[in-house]
Amino acid sequence: MLTIEFQGSIHFQVPVEMEMAVKTSSDLPPVHSPHRISEAALRYTEGPFGSFISQEIRTTDWVINWIHSFINHPVTLETTVSQPMVTLCSVLQGSHSWQLHGEHQHVNLQQHTSQFYYVPADMPHEILLKKGTHQLMFVSFSPDYVGVFSDLHPWFRDINYKLLQQSGKAAVLPACFLGKTELDVLDSMQKSPQQGVKKKFFLHARIVDMVVLYISALSKNQAYTSGEWSTENRIINIAEYIRQHFSSPLTVPQLSRDAGMSVSTFERAFKRVFGESPLNYIVECRLQEGAQLLAGTTIPVKEISNNVGFSNPNYFTTSFKKRFGITPLDYRRNGHIAEKI
Structure with a gap:
């Protein structure tokens, strides 16, 4: 039986005018080795602005992207997606400004928050990284997987509908704060020692934990829209x-x-x-x-x-x-x- 992995994922790219001064590699400099995530595909990018590490693990249902960035000079990176997708973004360190196509204002990604997005494909999206150290984790879901939890809350039905229609306009759900429970879950995902199928089962369970915690926060009115920050x-x-x-x-x-x-x-x-x-x-x-x-x-x-x-x-x-x-x-x-x- 042929298993086809879900191909959706978020990619960060430097502006065209910087490309000649940028180096990419699948090897990580020793100074950044503590950030290495076992069994994740890795891409290291270094340029005049500083550097960032992109690491990825994928299955048929989801893709996890871990982004660690070390910025010496503020830079705006282009964010591209290979197909329309629903993604859960968790901000572990730093604050960011993300311009999604169809949003009239930048979406502010605050430290220790988690937020669901519908992101159209082949559209201009940009993220501003300020000077400092930043850490993000994106979990992007296949359409079938989004359908599994779309009935758990009305807002999920809305973004699932956009996904099925392949809408060209982004959508942003309210943000929830990451407390100790959520941060412990995210930390365990980065540091999990499992290998192979066991690792993917472990990560899958932790993704379910994050979705349940997010929905619980929505149900308890503990989520916040951009105007309530x-x-x-x-x-x-x-x-x-x-x-x-x-x-x-x-x-x-x-x-x-x-x-x-x-x-x-x-x-x-x-x-x-x-x-x-x-x-x-x-x-x-x-x-x-x-x-x-x-x-x-x-x-x-x-x-x-x-x-x-x-x-x-x-x-x-x-x-x-x-x-x-x-x-x-x-x-x-x-x-x-x-x-x-």
Whole structure:
């Protein structure tokens, strides 16, 4: 029996005027080896703007594209699709602006969000990548597979109809925020050690998980259209600020002022987006960095405590034991490797 793989996928291309200065390869430079996904077809592109890695795994029902980009100078890439498709885009790092044919405005792809699109084929689509590191994952579905879950929500029926009609106008469904559960699923997809058929079965199950979580968010009115991003954008930006400055003195009143909200509104919004209070988020960032330093250096515990933002070493030890179940010294002796948030 001949099995024909689903041929739909999203491709990123540099502008024509840059082509002469761009190099592509199926080999990955050693500096980027941590981003290698096992059993995925790989394409590495490097140019004046920086570089990006495109990796792909496909089956008869779906194609997964992982995009890691390292941008030194802002660049607009052309995005092309080989046939009309429905795709789920998850933004793991960075924020992006995507111009889809038929949309009057750019679609803003925000960090830690997930969103379904109908993308027409042979149409001009563009994505703007700003300076920095970006990470995206696209899951594109075959028409038969979209039909399986099209009855689960009215919005899916709409994009399924566009797909069947091969409409020339793009469609965008509301965005949902990626909480810890969703981020853990996406992380497991990148790091899955399985091989061959087992790997594809594992990825298929995780794709189903993401679709179910997305539909659940729609059903609970936890999805947001492009006109409703203001509060969530500010919260995401504050969280990014925390991750970059957790070792500095941070207070919830200060962060709420930076977000332009009252303390109570800020705390409610932050918990809705990230599932925990801003104070717990700050402490978690500090503890994760402390765990990394304990596992990878010989810096004294008291100094680590100060370096990651704890003014009181005893509070660091108490918080660390509550989070990891053992003291910082025992953690170091056991040679643990800290998880990353």
